[in-house]
Amino acid sequence: MIVFIIMLALSMISIPLVYYLFDRIGLKILFLMYYLLSFIFLLKNVNLLNIDFSLMILSYVSCLSIVYIFIEKINIKDMRKILKMIIPFVALILISIIISVLYNQSVTDVVTVNLKRMVESNVLLLILYPIITTLSIYCTYKIYNIMKKNSNILFINISLTTILVGILDCIIFYIIGNIGTMDFVSSIKLGLGNYLLKIILSLIFLPIISYVNKRKKGVQ
Amino acid sequence: MNILFLIIEVIISYILLLFVYKKYKEEGIYIWIVILLLISSFMSIKSIEINNVDIALGLGVSSSIYIANNILLQKKGTEYIKNTTTILFIFSVIFIFLLILSSGITISEYNSITSLMYDSIMFSNIKFILANIISIIIGLYVNNYVYYELRKIKNKLWISNILSSLIFTFIEVLIFVFITNFINGSLYVMMTTLVIRYIIKIMILIIGTDIIYIANNFKERV
Numbered sequence: 423m424i425v426f427i428i429m430l431a432l433s434m435i436s437i438p439l440v441y442y443l444f445d446r447i448g449l450k451i452l453f454l455m456y457y458l459l460s461f462i463f464l465l466k467n468v469n470l471l472n473i474d475f476s477l478m479i480l481s482y483v484s485c486l487s488i489v490y491i492f493i494e495k496i497n498i499k500d501m502r503k504i505l506k507m508i509i510p511f512v513a514l515i516l517i518s519i520i521i522s523v524l525y526n527q528s529v530t531d532v533v534t535v536n537l538k539r540m541v542e543s544n545v546l547l548l549i550l551y552p553i554i555t556t557l558s559i560y561c562t563y564k565i566y567n568i569m570k571k572n573s574n575i576l577f578i579n580i581s582l583t584t585i586l587v588g589i590l591d592c593i594i595f596y597i598i599g600n601i602g603t604m605d606f607v608s609s610i611k612l613g614l615g616n617y618l619l620k621i622i623l624s625l626i627f628l629p630i631i632s633y634v635n636k637r638k639k640g641v642q
Numbered sequence: 643m644n645i646l647f648l649i650i651e652v653i654i655s656y657i658l659l660l661f662v663y664k665k666y667k668e669e670g671i672y673i674w675i676v677i678l679l680l681i682s683s684f685m686s687i688k689s690i691e692i693n694n695v696d697i698a699l700g701l702g703v704s705s706s707i708y709i710a711n712n713i714l715l716q717k718k719g720t721e722y723i724k725n726t727t728t729i730l731f732i733f734s735v736i737f738i739f740l741l742i743l744s745s746g747i748t749i750s751e752y753n754s755i756t757s758l759m760y761d762s763i764m765f766s767n768i769k770f771i772l773a774n775i776i777s778i779i780i781g782l783y784v785n786n787y788v789y790y791e792l793r794k795i796k797n798k799l800w801i802s803n804i805l806s807s808l809i810f811t812f813i814e815v816l817i818f819v820f821i822t823n824f825i826n827g828s829l830y831v832m833m834t835t836l837v838i839r840y841i842i843k844i845m846i847l848i849i850g851t852d853i854i855y856i857a858n859n860f861k862e863r864v
Contacts, residue, residue, distance in 0.1 A: 425743050425746045425747050426747055428743055429740055429744070432739055432740060432743075433740070436736050440732070440733075443728075443732065444729060447669055447672055447673075448729070450673060451677070452733070454673060454676075455676065455677065455680060455736070458677065458681070459737070459740060462741075462744075465756050465757070465759075465760045466744060466749065466757045466760045466761070467750035467752050467753050467754070467756075467757050468749060469749065469750040469751070470747075470748070474750040474751070477744055507666065507670075507673070510658060510661060510665075511677055513658070514658055514677070514681065515681065517654055518684075518685055518703060521650065521651050521654075522688055525644055525647050525690045525699060526690060527689065527690060527691075528689045528690055528696040528697075530689065530696055531688060531689045531690070533688050533763055534688055536759045536762065536763055537688065539759060540756050540760065543755070544756055600753075608752050612750075
């Protein structure tokens with residue numbers, strides 16, 4: 423529990439810190455870094471207070487918080503640019519994973535066996551992840567924009583967007599992604615755990631989003 | 643076979659670097675340097691065999707970081723890249739801390755084998771990730787200084803790139819090999835790894851000189 427709280431605190435602090443130090447470019451790098459981290463964390467399921475969820479949800483919510491900051495604080499043009507940027511970098515991540523697996527390991531190497539097993543047993547989850555998350559980030563951007571036109575309250579806009587998009591990137595993603603890995607009931611439980619955590623974490627990140635929105639621009 | 647995969651890795655890295663530079667200009671280069679540092683660190687946990695010597699993976703990917711940095715250096719001068727090392731340092735600290743902490747959380751009973759393997763990989767290989775990040779940040783710092791000084795003496799791109807590569811690669815490889823082998827590696831293993839890693843990296847970086855020339859021409863056409 424303590425470790426998770428430290429991770430959460432670090433993720434929360436990193437957003438205003440990076441924005442203050444490096445401005446928009448810092449947030450763009452942070453967005454892609456959290457995207458990469460969520461890909462890595464996808465392979466670890468954790469249990470906290472009897473709730474089972476994937477650790478990727480923490481980095482993924484950090485990613486989405488940066489999306490909200492971009493829409494609110496910066497401009498839509500930059501947001502579109504960042505969405506387009508995901509594609510070449512996701513391609514790069516996938517290529518590096520494939521190349522890493524293809525190389526013949528040395529005799530002393532013990533990592534490859536575990537890595538191969540991890541990839542093989544979660545292949546559907548790993549293939550679906552970039553597709554579903556890219557789609558859901560795009561949906562978040564679209565839905566949040568619609569919400570913003572009707573209401574100016576950050577809490578309502580973010581909560582409703584999270585509740586709606588969460589059905590896609592938590593529940594549907596986990597049901598399809600875990601076919602063959604675990605039974606249907608377990609997939610639903612894990613998906614619901616992620617859904618719940620996504621809503622809670624989005625609310626926890628609210629003060630950070632609102633703080634960055636109120637802050638003057640960082641140093642370029 | 644591994645040599646062939648290495649060539650493919652280098653070609654893909656350089657092509658994607660040119661694509662990112664053409665499409666997103668300097669901003670793309672900044673993002674490239676940070677994200678590639680993190681990807682290469684993660685790749686370095688796997689070791690492969692080249693000429694009967696164990697080499698950590700990610701040579702092609704990490705070399706493209708230096709080439710990206712030199713594109714920026716060539717185009718904008720030292721003023722523009724002053725922030726690079728600071729950016730790399732801060733993002734690396736966040737990345738490393740989150741990775742280390744991630745292996746310390748209680749795992750769930752769902753898909754527990756994958757989570758256990760994740761913990762074991764992270765726990766036993768964190769030194770490779772750390773070594774890669776530290777060596778590249780120091781390497782970049784040295785490169786920026788040497789490249790700039792060489793440019794002041796003789797403003798020839800290929801001279802600056804090749805000569806600075808010869809110097810900073812040695813320092814980078816030395817740091818990496820030392821951190822990854824100082825506990826249980828023999829002097830013989832350290833020396834052979836150092837020599838092979840140095841030669842391969844120098845070759846990749848020399849090829850990268852052409853990429854800097856191509857990137858410079860891109861800008862002129864815009």
